[in-house]
Amino acid sequence: MSYIQEVLKKVEDRNRDEHEFLQAVEEVFYSLEPVIEKHPEYKETSVLERIAEPERQIIFRVPWVDDNGVVHVNRGFRVQFNGAIGPYKGGLRFHPSVYVGIIKFLGFEQIFKNSLTGLPIGGGKGGSDFNPKKKSDGEIRRFCESFMTELYRHIGPDVDVPAGDIGVGSREIGYLYGQYRRIRGAFKNGVITGKGLKYGGSLARKEATGYGLLYFVEEMLKANNNSIKGKVIAISGSGNVAIYACEKATELGAKVVAMSDSAGYIYHADGINLDTVKRLKEVERKRIKEYVKEHQGSKYHEGNVWEGKFKYDIALPCSTQNDIDMERAKNIIENGAIAVGEGANMPTSNDAIKFFLKKEILLAPAKAANAGGVATSALEMVQNSMRYSWSFEEVNNKLKDIMINIHKSACEASKEYGLGYNLVAGANIAGFKKVAEAMITQGIY
Missing domain, CATH: 3.40.50.720 (NAD(P)-binding Rossmann-like Domain)
Incomplete structure (x- = not known):
């Protein structure tokens, strides 16, 4: 049994029934075989074992009241997967299919996606099994406020910066950010991205x-x-x-x-x-x-x-x-x-x-x-920190340059390891190496 197969077996034993997460880990790890052969330090420092385990998993209760006064309870999640190159960054998904395995798969993918952008952002993801379809604005607002009442203590501009995903659009982001601001008592608009243009959002997001x-x-x-x-x-x-x-x-x-x-x-x-x-x-x-x-x-x-x-x-x-x-x-x-x-x-x-x-x-x-979304979210964070906004054309041009560079990085990584024009392997390798080297440099954690 190869080293990668041994690690995958450990991951499978520890995360049984989380099929999407196991699928994501397997797809990445098998691409890394030539990298592990060339860099024994990754094995010596157990980078694969560490990168497949989230730094932190937060699961919490989300009670809310519908328009008829009936109390409902959903489950909320935030998985802060890897912060080696920057604050955790990743969206919130509200969908009835959400469970910890979905959030972990998305968070794991986010590590490498964020790395590929070239921007200093780590990987995370969150969400809830709440279904926003056929809910009134009032019901969605009350749910979002309850969700943020717990999540707020785990996020921040230099810690973890959520955004939207399936089921979380501009309406939900507005309610989530409004509750965060009320609790914190401060206008920290770098804490969530995908915001409205009138309160810190970015054109072209x-x-x-x-x-x-x-x-x-x-x-x-x-x-x-x-x-x-x-x-x-x-x-x-x-x-x-x-x-x-x-x-x-x-x-x-x-x-x-x-x-x-x-x-x-x-x-x-x-x-x-x-x-x-x-x-x-x-x-x-x-x-x-x-x-x-x-x-x-x-x-x-x-x-x-x-x-x-x-x-x-x-x-x-x-x-x-x-x-x-x-x-x-x-x-x-x-x-x-x-x-x-x-x-x-x-x-x-x-x-x-x-x-x-x-x-x-x-x-x-x-x-x-599909890294363009998180790349532009990171550009929104930059604009927030500067208290300044770029034009649509400026953001769009930066986005295009980032996507061209991601393609170039994946291309070069694939060729470096003798894989020809294989963007699947190239993206995995390029994204992984940056994070792995940061992890090794920072010691064992």
Whole structure:
């Protein structure tokens, strides 16, 4: 049994039934085999064992009262995974599927994603099994206030800086920050990112993950003597990441023909009308199927978009983890895709990743390709510390430079260890080495 297999066995024994977390650790660790061989100091100082164990896990009760006066109790989480290169940084997810294994997988991925940005931020993640759907503004406010009443004691601008994720948008961030400010009695706007522009938010933050994904995919295609212009794209999801990935793809000359939500997907051969999708999802909060009532020639299908039979060049999974399994990966290739760009966190299963690489499909891994959101959150932290705001163009230009540099780092790391053009391994290696060296330098903790 190899050293990496031994460590994975220990991680599995300690974290049984946390399937998403174990999947994330396995995907990273197997990429690191050539690194461990070249750097015995990582084994000697047990860096793998330490990096797979969170520095701190916080689980707490969140009681709240609905509009009918009924008391409900949810569970809150914050996992501060690794702070070797900076304060913990990562979003809060409010979704009924949330449990400690989901938060740990997201926090583990965040370590390497944040490292790749080149900015001084460590990895963390949090959330709750609270479902914000079909809740009134009052119910969401009361839940957020209760959640922050416990979380506030564990976060701070130099300690841990949460942001939004699935189920946590500008409304929730506003309520969370308002409660933090009331408790602390101070305007510490660097403690949460994704804030409104009137109280310390950053321009381009809303667009950042989707835009960053396209900047990365654009670099990936360029590196392989190709272009995004004229390509046909399918996207899973219709939330923030998907919407702005669609917007930037269209700006770059591509045509998006499919988007989805949890119930089904729309296909529009002439190209998705993004204004309609934005209104349905961001303003009216309706299902994606309503799109076809307004656009002749479009069709709605129940089920997963990656099971659909239609032609496209690029697949952009922007919804949730494990959206693409082996069968869906095969279908994506049969539909003619030459590239996959991961906009969501871990949207592709490990066997599907191996299949894509074997078939020489260009694959932009999530921890690199969707790092634009956290990168711009870190830029928001910088602006907060300066009490200053950059223009949309300034933030967007910085974002693009960061994504280009992430691609370059992943590329160089892959080549250094004789892996050719493998961005999956390259991103893991580049992200890991920076954190590992910081951990060794700081001693055993």
